[in-house]
Amino acid sequence: MGVVEAKEIAAIVDRHGREASKLLPILQETQRRYGYLPEEAMQQIADALSLPVAKVFGVATFYSLFAVAPKGQHIIRVCENAPCHLRGAEEVFAALREELGIQPGETTADGLFTLEQTSCLGVCGVAPVMMVDEVVYGNLTPTRVREIIANYRRAAVGE
Amino acid sequence: MAFYRSHVLVCGGTPCLLGGCRGVKDALVAEIERQGLTDEIKVVETGCLGPCDRGPVLVVYPEGITYVRVKVEDVPAIVAEHLLKGRVVERLVYRDEAGERLVSYAQSTYYGPQKRVVLRNCGVIDPESIEEYIARDGYAALAKALTAMTPAAVVEEIKASGLRGRGGAAFPTGLKWSFTAKAQADQKYIVCNADEGEPGTFKDRLILEGDPHSVLEGMIIAGYAVGATRGFIYIRGEYRQSIARMAKAIARAREMGLLGRNILGTGFSFEVEIREGAGAYICGDETALIESIEGNRGEPRVKPPFPGVHGLWGRPTVVNNVETLANVAPIIDHGAAWFRSMGTENSPGTKVFTMTGDINNEGLIEVEMGIPLRQIIYEIGGGIPGGRGFKMAQTGGTSGGCLPTSFLDLPMDYDTLAQHGAALGSGALLVMDDTHCIVDIIKCFQKFFAHESCGRCTPCREGTVRLYEMIGEISEGRGTREHLRVLEELGRVMTVAPLCGLGQTAAVPLLSCLKHFREEIETHVLEGRCPTGVCKMGKAPVVA
Structure with missing residues (x-):
């Protein structure tokens, strides 16, 4: 290596x-x-x-925050515990899988994103939530996650 | 010291940060400067103000007007109208469920019934300012303990207060301290358990973000009481803001001589170090947490011996939850009798709850122990959105029991809930309306436990996975009577056989649902249909 x-x-x-x-x-x-x-x-x-x-x-x-193999440039962690589940986490997760074309645990072919499931992130007041690297996003909807992904993609192209 | 005619408090808790409160705060400061009001109006970033789903939230004092869902574009209107001309910007004002504009923060149905002891400074002071904490009597309890009380008297005061562990286990704090105080050792430790991971719980995060010094002060007092000179705060790695605020609080306390060598000139020394978690729910268990601080896999130890006498590196160690420690200074300040004047006989004091799920006011509240569940949900919580019906409330997070409508008038205290197969636990309160399916939500709970089991003991490692598989089969229409029998039997075994609290509670929600929502589960098994139509079972749901 x-x-x-x-x-x-x-x-x-x-x-x-x-x-x-x-x-x-x-x-x-x-x-x-x-x-x-x-x-x-x-x-x-x-x-x-x-x-x-x-x-x-x-x-x-x-520990789930450690990785022993390289991951994508951005790690997306989606919460799927009960408070997020009741507020539509499943649809959000489905939208992410579709938008990225990968399953949990996988990395996109361009190396930009790794998708993971996580346990409660402790920001349930604005469920459903996800973390991209160290940034938390709340009140998610399928439309909103597509926008967020698009923003990261634009930022990557601009680099 | 400068005098300001108005203070604008901007909530800087993580839920509001996501809504863009920093941008709003920066815009406010800029606009106030543009209008030449910098000497008259002070903008303060505080800890959590409570109504997280309406963020960013800000409060203008002295009027106490609360503005919600404030955007950067709204800032010029707030400054030009409210701060310059004294005219409230009606369209942004926080209204209660009846649509009534709140005259002041304190009079609303949301804040009115609350009793803020732990959250006394949350949303009131700048959490990064030790001066503001001190101005609100901060560190007075530490000074009192160190100069006017013996360590034994401090332990006695906490014992007399009846304070019980706020992390979920509800063990009497004073008793816990007394074990460590009595133990002989060359070194003792205080550990603050801030590895908050119970789904639906975010109180510790917001206490650490909103008032870190209250936790630190509690730790130092605990150290003096039991004879410990070193402390660790184990904070979840995901809680970036909590870690940053606590690091700053430790640095400032050290500069002021409130932490470190010879505190306040009394000869007592105490050092605190932050340790970051690395993503493991199991580390909320005190022995798993100790293993993690020692640099190991976070697997729980066999108890006894308990950490009080044999903890970190084999030394006597007090492990207390964030909220427990935040209660210490007020008890020393005002006395055990004052603390006992709140709450119930066996559960004195207050409890911080986090309300989530199908409830109008998602967020952080603090109420006296013993308040009925109904009052929390329908008064403070503002009821269920869309006028839908109540189905169940789960107290204590994913490891807590699920309560049906007939339990709405239960007083919320440790013993009452325990008698009914539920737990007050960490103070998470999940509300579910009647459009959701009980089998579907149990599947969600069991998936969590199957994922978080650490794998050390067999009943939990195997049991959590089997429970998840079986409830999954029921949700797909493949359940049989045998599934129900095995779920019940395995569930009962799980409450006693595993090594630690994770495994022992992994079947608690399932068992409570089998008791209170049996009919709905049986409909899935015997009729092959999901009454709410949530589970994809092949057969079309019957519309009621």
Whole structure:
């Protein structure tokens, strides 16, 4: 792969401290840097913290915000829990699948979007909701999600 | 200090942020400047004001006029008419369900019945200003505890108040503290559980966003009471705004000598660190949360031993919910008797609820314990949209029981709800109208549990998936009597066999629906039709 620089990982580890209890903050920062957790990075983190690499991989795969494979440029997380469900999350989700042409867990061919289901995002007062990267969108309708997707597509072309 | 003739409070809670409140706030500041009113009118971004589905919300004081669904285009009218000429912009004013314009914030059917203790500063102060928190008696309780009370007296006061854990389990807080206070160890810890994940619950998010210092003050007092010098706040990774506000609050408290070494010159030291969650509902369980802070997979531990004596790194640890900790300073300030004057005998104080689903006023409220469900839904909540009929209310989030119409007059407190197979829990209140199907919503609940089970113990790992499969088959018209029998039996096993609260509550909503909505479920199984027409079962629904 060769995308990971040992120096960078060492710097991240040193910023948090070489203790096993700092594993989550270290993985969080590593993911912010690379967009996911490359295998090389997990190996280097394991070495630095004197942990088996299986332990690092086990933690990384337990939590839903970590990714061990590259994802799309934007990650769309759609809530489908009861408060959103009652306010039409199903139609919103169907509209997203149709608009993007992918199923949950997949990434669009252009690499722009990954679609995921999530549990409650805690903004149920404006259900149904979704998160695109770190931005939350509420009061969604099928029309509104199509507009939001179109905005991201336009922004990508403009880059 | 400058004196302003008017204050405009702009709600900066996450639900309002989504509606564009920052843009509205910036436009307000610019327009006020353009009109030369900068010295007369102050714009403040506050925490949650409550009616989330009507955001962005702003309140103009001293009149107390609430404007809802404010857009940037509305700003010139508000400034030119209201702030300059004193004429209220009628078209934007918050009206109650009867269409009555609210004369003031406090008189409405929405705010009137509320009792704000935990939310005392939410929507009132700038949450990023420690000065404003202090001006509202903030950190007075900490000073009182550190200078005029022994640690044991603080524990006794909390015990006497009858405060119970607001995260869902309702364990007496004072008793929890006393276990850790008594334990001997070289290090003890206070952990604030802000890993709010119960579907339909967003109170902790809005407390942290709206009044972070109230939680921090509660933690420091807890530390003094039990002899802990270090604390962790474990906040969901998705709660970006809560994390940012808490980080700022910690920094400011440290600068002011209210946190860190030798607090207020009393010799007591306390340090707090934020830890971000990484997406796991199970980490709301206190032992799973402890595992996560230690850097492990968030899998729950076998209890006992309980964290109070054997918690973080094996040391005595108090784990308290955000709302629980926000109650601590007011109790120390005003005393246990004052706290007991609110709520019921066994559930004193107030409770913060988040109302969601088919209800007119979705959002955040705080009321005394023991208020009837009907009053919350029909008075404060403004009833059900479109005049549709009530079908059920689920209290305590997705792990809570579902209550039919006959339970509407139940007082909302821990023990009453527990007696009826429901739970007050985290304070989530989901209302469902009669156009929705009970089988469909159970399927939604079970899907959640099947997804969130951590996989550690077999009854939960296997049971949650089987329940989801079986209810799915019923919703597709493939259910049999055997499905009903197995659902009931497995559901009962699930309430006792799993290791932690997740598994033990995963069948609670299902079992309550089998009890209260049996006929509707049986119609799916025995007649192969869905009375509401929601489930796609092949056969056409009968229109009532």
